[in-house]
Amino acid sequence: MFRKPLNTSIRKFVTQTHxxxxxxxxxxKSEMVGEVFKRVAGKYDLMNDIMSLGIHRHWKxxxxxxxxxxxxxxxxxDVAGGTGDVAFRFVNAAKLQKAYASRVTILDIxxxxxxxxxxxxxxxGLHWSPILEEWRVGDAEDLPFEDSTFDAYTIAFGIRNxxxxxxxxxxxxxxxxxxxxxxxxxxxxxxxxxxPPLFKRIYDQYxxxxxxxxxxxxxxxxxxxxxxxxSIRKFPDQNRFSEMTRKVGFQNDSYENLFGGxxxxxxxxxx
Numbered sequence: 001m002f003r004k005p006l007n008t009s010i011r012k013f014v015t016q017t018h019x020x021x022x023x024x025x026x027x028x029k030s031e032m033v034g035e036v037f038k039r040v041a042g043k044y045d046l047m048n049d050i051m052s053l054g055i056h057r058h059w060k061x062x063x064x065x066x067x068x069x070x071x072x073x074x075x076x077x078d079v080a081g082g083t084g085d086v087a088f089r090f091v092n093a094a095k096l097q098k099a100y101a102s103r104v105t106i107l108d109i110x111x112x113x114x115x116x117x118x119x120x121x122x123x124x125g126l127h128w129s130p131i132l133e134e135w136r137v138g139d140a141e142d143l144p145f146e147d148s149t150f151d152a153y154t155i156a157f158g159i160r161n162x163x164x165x166x167x168x169x170x171x172x173x174x175x176x177x178x179x180x181x182x183x184x185x186x187x188x189x190x191x192x193x194x195x196p197p198l199f200k201r202i203y204d205q206y207x208x209x210x211x212x213x214x215x216x217x218x219x220x221x222x223x224x225x226x227x228x229x230x231s232i233r234k235f236p237d238q239n240r241f242s243e244m245t246r247k248v249g250f251q252n253d254s255y256e257n258l259f260g261g262x263x264x265x266x267x268x269x270x271x
Contacts, residue, residue, distance in 0.1 A: 044083055044116065047225070050214055059263050060156060063185045064089040066267060067152050070099035075133075077150040077175060079140050079168075080158020081106045082113025084120050091131045103133040105150075111137050141167040148177045156185040160235040169248045176270040182250055184241075184266040187232045188257070199260070207232070238264050 048056045064086060067076065070093065078086045087104045094102040108114050114135050121127040138144050140155070140162055153172045162168045172182050207229045215225030236244065238261075242253045250268035257264055 044113070045085070045120075047215065047219055050218055051211055051225075055259060056157075056263075059185060059258055059265075060085055060089060062258070063154070063156060063183065063265060064093055066183055066265065067093070067154070067181070070094050070097050070102045072099075072101060074099060074102040074152070075150045076102070076104040076152045076154065077143075077145070078104055078106050079143075079153065079155040079172075080108055080161070081154070081156065082108030082110055082117050084117035084126075086154050086156050087117070087132060088121070088124065088126055091126055091129055094131050100131070102131055104131060105134045105136060105145075106132070107136045107138045107140070107143070109137065109139050141171060143171045143175050145175045147174055148180075149175050150180060151177055152181045152183065154183045154185075157187065159184055160186055160231050165236070166244060166248065169245055169250070173248050173250060173270055178270060180270045182245065182266075182268045182270070186235060186241075186264055186266070188235070188238065188261050188264045203262070238266075241266060242268075 067090065074094075076087075076090055078090070081087055084106060087106045090102075090104045094100065106114070106117060108117075114137060118127070118135055121132060126132060136144065140158070141164055153176055155168075155172075159165060159168055169182075176182065211229050212222045212226045216222040219225070235241075238255050238257070241264075242255060245253050245266065245268045249270065251271045253266070253268040255264050255266045
């Protein structure tokens with residue numbers, strides 16, 4: 001005689017991910033991250049200057065230089081680039097190289113960040129430039145572009161906020177032309193890994209004790225900057241991220257530590 005199960009209902013499991021140090025359901029993370037950047041959009045550049053003492057500008061200059069020589073109708077996709085920091089540097093580089101046929105598309109999932117970038121473009125007299133091809137609302141995990149469209153793909157300080165980093169990398173690979181280059185600038189969880197422990201303790205104290213207070217003082221938002229600090233610690237270290245790029249098909253991957261590994265510049269190619 002067979003005994004009937006006491007409970008025949010099927011339990012539905014919700015996939016979890018991280019939002020900083022908190023565990024949240026995957027379907028909630030994108031919404032929560034969106035709220036963070038909606039709140040900080042207006043103060044985003046000011047806070048970057050304050051938190052990094054302006055060093056992020058040097059990192060972004062180096063980042064754009066890595067794109068290399070521009071020729072013909074070179075097309076760049078800058079993802080999570082709403083405020084225009086990378087795109088504006090690309091426009092200036094294209095002008096210096098007389099690569100006037102070059103084009104950059106700025107994509108960000110957060111409309112508030114894109115509005116900040118568009119206002120900055122007007123303030124800097126760049127909104128008339130044909131090199132700034134398009135401002136586009138879109139998801140890095142599901143890009144609204146055809147295969148093999150772009151010569152280069154950049155993402156600066158944005159990929160760690162995505163729910164599925166592997167999907168972001170797959171999409172980057174898909175939209176790049178053969179020979180196209182993937183470039184990622186990101187803050188590192190392995191900062192000061194080769195330095196004495198004292199440096200790491202100082203960095204941790206600054207990150208967790210000082211940055212949220214700066215967020216409160218200058219942006220009236222402690223919680224968002226607490227999340228941003230925590231999100232850095234959850235991001236894969238240099239070697240693990242390089243492995244992830246290779247897994248989706250990129251080759252000739254490399255990385256360069258900046259300022260002792262606080263930031264890392266990753267590079268890979270679609271061969």
